[in-house]
Amino acid sequence: MNEQDIRNIIKIGIKSPSLDFTDKVMKEVSIIKNEVPKVTLWNIRLLLSASFLLFIISIFVRLPAIEITNNTIRLSPMIMPIISLVFIFIVLNQLYDLRKSILDNKNITWHNK
Amino acid sequence: MKKIRDIEFELIERIKGGDTSEFRILVDKYKDVSFSLACSILKNEQDAEDALQLSFIKAFKGLVSFSYKSSFSTWLFKIVVNTCKTKYKNQKRDNQLLDLDSCSNNDLSENITPFNEINLRERKEAINKVLGMINVDESLLLQLFYLAELSINEIQEITGYKDSKIKVTLLRARKSFRKELEKLYGFEITLLS
Numbered sequence: 001m002n003e004q005d006i007r008n009i010i011k012i013g014i015k016s017p018s019l020d021f022t023d024k025v026m027k028e029v030s031i032i033k034n035e036v037p038k039v040t041l042w043n044i045r046l047l048l049s050a051s052f053l054l055f056i057i058s059i060f061v062r063l064p065a066i067e068i069t070n071n072t073i074r075l076s077p078m079i080m081p082i083i084s085l086v087f088i089f090i091v092l093n094q095l096y097d098l099r100k101s102i103l104d105n106k107n108i109t110w111h112n113k
Numbered sequence: 114m115k116k117i118r119d120i121e122f123e124l125i126e127r128i129k130g131g132d133t134s135e136f137r138i139l140v141d142k143y144k145d146v147s148f149s150l151a152c153s154i155l156k157n158e159q160d161a162e163d164a165l166q167l168s169f170i171k172a173f174k175g176l177v178s179f180s181y182k183s184s185f186s187t188w189l190f191k192i193v194v195n196t197c198k199t200k201y202k203n204q205k206r207d208n209q210l211l212d213l214d215s216c217s218n219n220d221l222s223e224n225i226t227p228f229n230e231i232n233l234r235e236r237k238e239a240i241n242k243v244l245g246m247i248n249v250d251e252s253l254l255l256q257l258f259y260l261a262e263l264s265i266n267e268i269q270e271i272t273g274y275k276d277s278k279i280k281v282t283l284l285r286a287r288k289s290f291r292k293e294l295e296k297l298y299g300f301e302i303t304l305l306s
Contacts (some may be wrong), residue, residue, distance in 0.1 A: 003287075010290075013237050017165060
């Protein structure tokens with residue numbers, strides 16, 4: 001039995017997993033693709049908490065008067081809540097984009113099926 | 114004409130780009146060789162299939178970091194071998210590694226029909242029985258060298274063994290394989306098909 005015989009014999013012995021093996025792997029792949037990464041979820045939670053905290057603080061905190069040369073500028077108490085609302089709007093906008101991209105990925109997977 | 118390596122790299126690029134359904138092509142192409150490798154380490158088909166599924170998932174997750182330094186097959190087989198070895202160690206630690214030999218057919222020990230006279234399916238079972246009988250390392254290296262057709266350098270990359278160890282183990286593996294096969298099926302083993 002020479003080298004080539006061993007090669008041929010071992011090739012005859014090649015084994016196959018179950019028939020639905022590829023489908024099982026692809027199902028897992030699809031789940032992995034559609035799951036939102038844990039890091040992203042924590043970032044979302046953190047951003048939302050921070051923005052609402054900022055909003056609440058902004059109600060009670062007033063910006064000090066700004067003195068430029070002889071003029072004193074007093075900002076309205078509404079300024080801080082407005083700034084924090086803008087911040088919340090930006091966060092929500094980012095979340096909407098994220099949700100949209102996740103849904104788009106799901107659609108691609110379903111389409112490919 | 115494009116090399117298989119280049120075609121696979123393009124495929125990987127498409128998968129990285131979001132077309133994950135293309136991963137099916139890679140699974141279909143490498144599942145049989147990978148399964149044989151997994152069986153040679155774990156000696157049990159169910160365990161081998163579980164480990165192989167885990168290996169393909171690991172490969173999919175790790176595609177992002179695939180650096181194109183080696184071929185996809187070498188990279189994948191390394192994941193398969195490492196996953197199976199970890200599972201093997203865990204089983205050994207938990208004393209769950211019984212003398213299972215479901216990758217081969219135990220009834221064949223009674224078979225004294227010459228190798229050339231048995232049909233293809235029986236030959237396949239006989240070969241796997243013999244591969245199951247020899248040492249795990251020897252069986253693994255035989256499959257990597259002859260079945261996956263990898264070079265010594267690629268085997269070195271997968272197993273982490275020195276090339277001298279690979280060559281010596283392969284030499285011993287060929288002897289053991291031949292000896293066990295001839296013990297079961299007679300001395301004059303040649304392939305008719």
